[in-house]
Amino acid sequence: MARFRVCPDSGFYFDRSAESLMKVNAVAGVVFLLIAGLLALGVILTRWQEVHLLPADLFYQVLTAHGINALIFWVIFFEMAVLYFASSTLLRSRLAAPGWAWAGFALMIIGAVMNNVAVLQGNSSVMMTSYVPMQAAPHFYLGLILFAVGALIGCFVFLGTLVLAKDDKTYDGSIPLVTFGALTACIIAIFTIASGAIILFPTFLWSIGYINHIDAEMYRIIWWALGHSSQQINVAAHVSIWYLITGILFGARPMSEKVSRFAFLLYIFFLQLASAHHILVDPGVSSEWKIFNTSYAMYLAVLASMIHGLTVPGAMEVAQRSKGYTKGLFEWLRKAPWGNPVFSGFFFALIIFGFIGGITGVVMGTEQINLIIHNTIYVPAHFHATVAVGTTLTFMALTYLLIPVLFRRALFLPWMAKLQPYVFSLGMTIMILFLLGAGTLGVSRRHWDMDFTGAALSFEYPGTAYMMMAVGGIGGVLGVLGGAMFLIVTVGSLLFGKKLEPSAGLFQGFCGIPLADSVYNVEQPPRLERAEPIEHDHSGGFEAPGTFVLALALLVCFVVYYAINWDYLSSVWPIG
Amino acid sequence: MSSFLPPADRIWWNVPVGKQEIIWAGIALVWCLIMFFMMPYWHVYGKQNLSTEAYQTNAEKYGESVEAFVAEYQTGVEEQSGMPIVTPPAGSDIYMLGRLWQWYPILNLEKGETYRLHLGSMDWNHGFSLQPVNINLQVVPGYEMVINVTPDQAGEFTVVCNEYCGIGHHTMLGKIYVKEN
Known part of the structure; x- marks a missing residue:
C-alpha cells in the first residue's frame, strides 16, 4: 500500500501516518482552546468589577485552568501538528517512528487530562506557575511531567524525520526556511522541556513527601526557564508560519535566506535567557545577571524579532509588487x-504581536522599569498580545488553510470565518490596551477583588482603574466571541463542511483516521526541487519601501513608549 | 514560493543581502544597544535601582527580627485592624513581613529620609505592591531582602499583595504613613 496522497488543491504530499498525527494533534489543540476560551470568560467577567461573576475560590481555580490550557496545552498540541507538517509534508518525507509519535500523543493527552482533573478537584488552584511552597495535588505535577515527556517525544520524531528526509534525498539543497524555523522551535522546545523536568520532577517528589524542602527562589528561576521559554517556542513557530502563509498566499520568497535564517539562529542562542524577565524584582539575584539575561544578551533576540518584522511583510510586498501592485507605498x-x-488573521497577528506585544515585552523586561510593572495586570495584557493574539491568531489563520488541505472540507459558514479575525483582534486589542492602562495604575494581576472586600484595612484604586478594567472586560468578552466564532467554523467545517474530493467521512477528521485507501496512491513523491532561481538585483532602491515605512513606524512607537516609561519610573520613590 | 521550498541557491549564505535589510538590521542593532546601555546608565545616574542585598533566612528567624523591631518602636495601634503602628527613627532599619493575609506592621515614616527596608515572607510568595506609588517587589519565603527606600511624598500609602497567596489574597493589605518633617 502506498504511503502518500497528494492534495489536488495545494500540491502537498501527505504521509499517511503524519497526516493522521497532524489531525489528532490539531483537533486536541482546538479542544483545549475551547476549554481555555470558556474559562477565559469566567476570568474576564470576574475581573470586570461591576460584574464580579465568580466567588474567590472558583475564580482562582478557573484562572489556574485557563492559564495552563491556553498557554501550554492548546499551543503545544498545535505545535506538534506544525512540527509534523514542517518536516514530513514540506519535505515530502515519510514520518520517522510514527509509533513513538502516537505514544507521545497519548502521553500528552493523559498528562493534560490528569492536570485538568487535579485542578477541577479543587485543591490545586496554584496558578500555572505553581510557586512552591504553595502545594498542589501530586497528579497536578505528574500530569505536566507526562505531557512534557510526550511533547519531547514529538520533538525527536520531528528531528528523526529531518534525518530520514536527508537520507532518502527527498529534497534538493537545504531545508526550506519554514522547516528551518520549525527546527528552531523544536530546539527551544527541548531546552524548555528539560528545564521543566529539572524543576517539576523534584516538585512532584516533594508533593508526595519524598523531598522535604524546595528553595522558593530556585524554583522560580528554573520554573521560568520553562514558563517563559515555552512561549519562545511559540514565537519561533508562529514566525515560521508567517513565512509559510506569505509563501502560499502570495508566492512570496524570503528577501534573503541568509538574513531570515540568521535571525532564527539568534533565537536559538538568546531567546532562552528570558527566564530572567520574571526575576527582576526578586531577592538575591545580582544586577549583572539581570541585565545580561533580561536583555537576551544585549537584546540580540529582540534584534531577531525586529528583523523578522521587516522580512516577513517585506517578502509579501516584493511578491505583490512583482504582480503589479506598485502604486505608492501601500497598494x-x-x-x-x-x-x-x-491573510487577515496572519496580518493582524503580526501587527499586534509586534506593535503591542513586542514593545510592551521589552519595556517591562527592562531591569528597572519592571519595578513599576511586576505582577500588575500589565503583565497578562502583554502576553495576551504575544500569545493570545500573536500565536493563537496565527494558528487560527493556519487552521483555515489546513481545513481544506488536510481535512478535505470546505469552510463552514465562510462569512463567519471572514469576520472572525476582525472580531477577535478588535476585542483582544481593546482588552489588552485597557489592561495595560490599568496595570500602569497599579491594578494587580491574579487578584479576585479590587475592592478588597473583607480586608482589615482599606484601599481604593482610582476611578479610572475601574473604568479601564470594565472596558477591558468588554473587549475580552468580544475576544471570547471571536474565539467562539473560530470554534464554530472549525468544528462546523469538520461536521458539516462541504466534502472536497477526495474526502474524509464524518468522524475521520476528528479521530485522525486516514482517507480511503485508494487516495494513497503515491509510493514516493518526486524529489522536492529547489525554488526557481531569480536575479539578485540589489543595485536599485528599496525592494519593499512600504514595509520599511511600517518598520520605522514601529521603531518610533518603540522609542517613544520606552522613553515614557523611564520618565514614569523616575517619578516614583527613590529606592536603591 | 521558496519560503517552503529549498533555497534556490545551493550556497544560500553567499547570496548578497539587499540594502534595505542591512540598513534596518543596523538601525535595530543600534536601538538594541541603546536599550542595553540604558540599564547600567540608570544604575549610575538614576534613582530607582533595586538593591541586591538579600539574606537567606527562615520564618522563625525573620519573625523574631520583626517582633523585636515592633517591640522597640511601637507608638500606637491602628483601630480598624488592631495592627501595631511603628515609628522608627529616621534613617534606621525598618521591617515588614508578609503572611497569610497581612502586611505587618504599619510603618510611620518621615518624608525625605532614607530607610533600610527589610522584607520577608512567613509562608508563601507574596507581592509587595506599594500604591499609589506603584513600586512592586517579589517577596519570597526563605529570603530577607533589604532595600533603601526614600519616601518623597507625604500621605497614606497602601501595600497591596500582588502575588497570589490563596483564598484570602485579596484581603492582604498593609499601610505606610509618611509625614512631612
Whole structure:
C-alpha cells in the first residue's frame, strides 16, 4: 500500500501516518482552546468589577485552568501538528517512528487530562506557575511531567524525520526556511522541556513527601526557564508560519535566506535567557545577571524579532509588487485579500504581536522599569498580545488553510470565518490596551477583588482603574466571541463542511483516521526541487519601501513608549 | 514560493543581502544597544535601582527580627485592624513581613529620609505592591531582602499583595504613613 496522497488543491504530499498525527494533534489543540476560551470568560467577567461573576475560590481555580490550557496545552498540541507538517509534508518525507509519535500523543493527552482533573478537584488552584511552597495535588505535577515527556517525544520524531528526509534525498539543497524555523522551535522546545523536568520532577517528589524542602527562589528561576521559554517556542513557530502563509498566499520568497535564517539562529542562542524577565524584582539575584539575561544578551533576540518584522511583510510586498501592485507605498497592502481569514488573521497577528506585544515585552523586561510593572495586570495584557493574539491568531489563520488541505472540507459558514479575525483582534486589542492602562495604575494581576472586600484595612484604586478594567472586560468578552466564532467554523467545517474530493467521512477528521485507501496512491513523491532561481538585483532602491515605512513606524512607537516609561519610573520613590 | 521550498541557491549564505535589510538590521542593532546601555546608565545616574542585598533566612528567624523591631518602636495601634503602628527613627532599619493575609506592621515614616527596608515572607510568595506609588517587589519565603527606600511624598500609602497567596489574597493589605518633617 502506498504511503502518500497528494492534495489536488495545494500540491502537498501527505504521509499517511503524519497526516493522521497532524489531525489528532490539531483537533486536541482546538479542544483545549475551547476549554481555555470558556474559562477565559469566567476570568474576564470576574475581573470586570461591576460584574464580579465568580466567588474567590472558583475564580482562582478557573484562572489556574485557563492559564495552563491556553498557554501550554492548546499551543503545544498545535505545535506538534506544525512540527509534523514542517518536516514530513514540506519535505515530502515519510514520518520517522510514527509509533513513538502516537505514544507521545497519548502521553500528552493523559498528562493534560490528569492536570485538568487535579485542578477541577479543587485543591490545586496554584496558578500555572505553581510557586512552591504553595502545594498542589501530586497528579497536578505528574500530569505536566507526562505531557512534557510526550511533547519531547514529538520533538525527536520531528528531528528523526529531518534525518530520514536527508537520507532518502527527498529534497534538493537545504531545508526550506519554514522547516528551518520549525527546527528552531523544536530546539527551544527541548531546552524548555528539560528545564521543566529539572524543576517539576523534584516538585512532584516533594508533593508526595519524598523531598522535604524546595528553595522558593530556585524554583522560580528554573520554573521560568520553562514558563517563559515555552512561549519562545511559540514565537519561533508562529514566525515560521508567517513565512509559510506569505509563501502560499502570495508566492512570496524570503528577501534573503541568509538574513531570515540568521535571525532564527539568534533565537536559538538568546531567546532562552528570558527566564530572567520574571526575576527582576526578586531577592538575591545580582544586577549583572539581570541585565545580561533580561536583555537576551544585549537584546540580540529582540534584534531577531525586529528583523523578522521587516522580512516577513517585506517578502509579501516584493511578491505583490512583482504582480503589479506598485502604486505608492501601500497598494500592495491595500490590495491584499482582506476577506480571506488566512491573510487577515496572519496580518493582524503580526501587527499586534509586534506593535503591542513586542514593545510592551521589552519595556517591562527592562531591569528597572519592571519595578513599576511586576505582577500588575500589565503583565497578562502583554502576553495576551504575544500569545493570545500573536500565536493563537496565527494558528487560527493556519487552521483555515489546513481545513481544506488536510481535512478535505470546505469552510463552514465562510462569512463567519471572514469576520472572525476582525472580531477577535478588535476585542483582544481593546482588552489588552485597557489592561495595560490599568496595570500602569497599579491594578494587580491574579487578584479576585479590587475592592478588597473583607480586608482589615482599606484601599481604593482610582476611578479610572475601574473604568479601564470594565472596558477591558468588554473587549475580552468580544475576544471570547471571536474565539467562539473560530470554534464554530472549525468544528462546523469538520461536521458539516462541504466534502472536497477526495474526502474524509464524518468522524475521520476528528479521530485522525486516514482517507480511503485508494487516495494513497503515491509510493514516493518526486524529489522536492529547489525554488526557481531569480536575479539578485540589489543595485536599485528599496525592494519593499512600504514595509520599511511600517518598520520605522514601529521603531518610533518603540522609542517613544520606552522613553515614557523611564520618565514614569523616575517619578516614583527613590529606592536603591 | 521558496519560503517552503529549498533555497534556490545551493550556497544560500553567499547570496548578497539587499540594502534595505542591512540598513534596518543596523538601525535595530543600534536601538538594541541603546536599550542595553540604558540599564547600567540608570544604575549610575538614576534613582530607582533595586538593591541586591538579600539574606537567606527562615520564618522563625525573620519573625523574631520583626517582633523585636515592633517591640522597640511601637507608638500606637491602628483601630480598624488592631495592627501595631511603628515609628522608627529616621534613617534606621525598618521591617515588614508578609503572611497569610497581612502586611505587618504599619510603618510611620518621615518624608525625605532614607530607610533600610527589610522584607520577608512567613509562608508563601507574596507581592509587595506599594500604591499609589506603584513600586512592586517579589517577596519570597526563605529570603530577607533589604532595600533603601526614600519616601518623597507625604500621605497614606497602601501595600497591596500582588502575588497570589490563596483564598484570602485579596484581603492582604498593609499601610505606610509618611509625614512631612
